[in-house]
Amino acid sequence: MSIIELDRDTPAETKLRVIDCDIHPAMTAWTEVHPYLAKQWIEHLSVYGSHLRHAFSEALTHPRMSPDAARVDAYPDEGGPPGSSLALMRSQHLDPNGVEFGMLIPLRWNPGSQRNLDFGVALTQAMNTWQIERWVKNEPRLRASVLIAQEDTAGSVAEIDARASDPNFTQILVLPRTDEPFGRRRYWPIFEAAVRNNLPIAIHVGGTNGHPSTGGGWPSYYMEEHHAVAETMQAVLTSLVFEGVFERFPKLRVVIMEGGLGWIPSLSARMDKHWTRLRSEVPHLKRPPSEYIREQVWFTTQPMEEPGRASQLIDLFDRIGWDRLLFSTDYPHWDFDDPRYAFKAPLSEAQRDQLLYRNAQAFYGIR
């Protein structure tokens, strides 16, 4: 009753209509995936666990600054980690923030980084079914991502093809710390499958591949590690451009998730400038790099940039292209962006609706 009253009292202009392109669902217990894993892999998981190219089998290389990298208010009363309760996700996020659609980005286990390729593929299959059974079937606003273990190209393509006919999957999900830069030829069957099935590829921060998180070595602090994901995304985008992925797959659409926005204009200009000088090395590129990026790459907005002046944020959006920006909150993580306060600049209603809703609506073909 009180909710209805609140609704009636809410001024029309503050009513939100949001597509959240980055929601992280979690498992209350990892046994949740048992129904979707072969007995062999359940045993493998309990006996050997993750086998990654870094020191900790379950933990990340750099401990986060808050437990589970989460908002402190995101722990469900009934127990379990943040993001594991649909009821709380609804009451805390989907309902009050006007989320009409939410894209699930499951991050557990780094399947694409598993050294045991069969194990990685099995995990992706299980987690893909888990997204549908545990989340999408119970909450029609949510959509799943086809998680793949990209180092097993054939396994990845099979999984993409197997899921493509289910409209509950809106995209293919890869984490950027791949074994080789993601534009390299070994991954091209994945791009081919994406185009064939008309699914965009989402590249969300994460993964581990044995390479230090910076080209100059391992950082000591989480403050550096957190910053470096932006430079990693720059490397991924550079690779996709210069390997000729966009040239070869002009229908491929890529969305870079949680990599920041401030670097996009400068990196585009840097690519153009040095391509002009060094283009004889990459004759397969027919156009300036910035054109491929402008046409085939989108970016989620969280963590939103906060320049010194509002006009600088508007200028940044102008230079990236307003239609390339897809709103995301990163719920339930600590650096969550609230759709009401994320943009520290005066936006018109039309601009706000474009960023919060219409761009993602067009990108994912939501009717």
Add this chain to the structure above:
Amino acid sequence: MSVLLPYLDDYWREMVRVRALDRLNLSLTSYPQNAPLSCRPDWKLDNGQKPGSSLEAMQAHVLDRYRPRFGILNCLYGAQVMHSEDMAAAFCRATNDWIRDEWLSRDPRLRASIVIPAHNTELAVAEIERRADDQRFVQVLMLVSGEVTLGRRQLWPIYRIAERLGLPIGVHAGNAYRYAPTATGWPSYYVEDYISQSAAFENQLQSMISEGVFAKFPGLKVVAIESGLTWLSGFIWRADKTWKGVRVEVPWVTRAPSEIIRDHVRFTVQPIDAPDEMEAILRLIEHLESDELFLFSTDYPHWQFDGDSVLPENLSGALLRKITSENALATYPRLARAERLMEIGV
């Protein structure tokens, strides 16, 4: 390499002879000799000589043409990246001797950066001390991607002595390739490696800030050389925001990264990664809230600009003076001292 022979001691001269080290080409992968970027076409030398290896050509191309009061030499060569720390130290020492004799002593406008084996702090400090009294060495040179991130405590003795001697740390684009140049592994193409250098500058500034280098050495200056420049806006926005969120991890970082950069870090202006360089510089000045961060450079003999357009036309007189001299004099104490001595006619 053969030019270094006179500066090596008996042991290393013999090693060069026995191992035929002088037949090795120790040019850096970061700058392939014939890559278009490595040398502007009209700055190429006859007979396939290494770009930038002739003082007479440098005088004609840069020193007599733009008539700078000072020009700082940054020698990029294999000496500083040899895996053997002893060999690196011996070759760095010889390189600095050679710079002194073949360059600094032959043109009074020239100054140089001290080439060091940065991966052995003790030997690096010894090399800096060896050059301390020669005022023509005005800076310490490090590659942006070496053996460890640049903020690491093991490197601090280098920063300590640099601060004490009034030598900025010049961090130049370039990679020792101890690791893949990106966190996603080895790119296929040289152009990708080169583009990744600006990201390396971002990571290294974040490292130096996070580890507290500038808190520990408040007098230290760092000059980012050939970094591309326009990445700076996005960098400070992200770095400031991240710091606000997680500063409890690094309690010694008591000021926003953008403030630390304004006080401690300077940037050379070639290349400027933007289609409109004038607009880019003005935008950076607005974002960084300072016109004191940018230092004139040609990046000779690298091919970053054509003709004489080292700087965008139409820069205001005041800004032009800042970029072409005032900012550098404020950054390099040894240049400022030399400038004063010239003015009083010593």
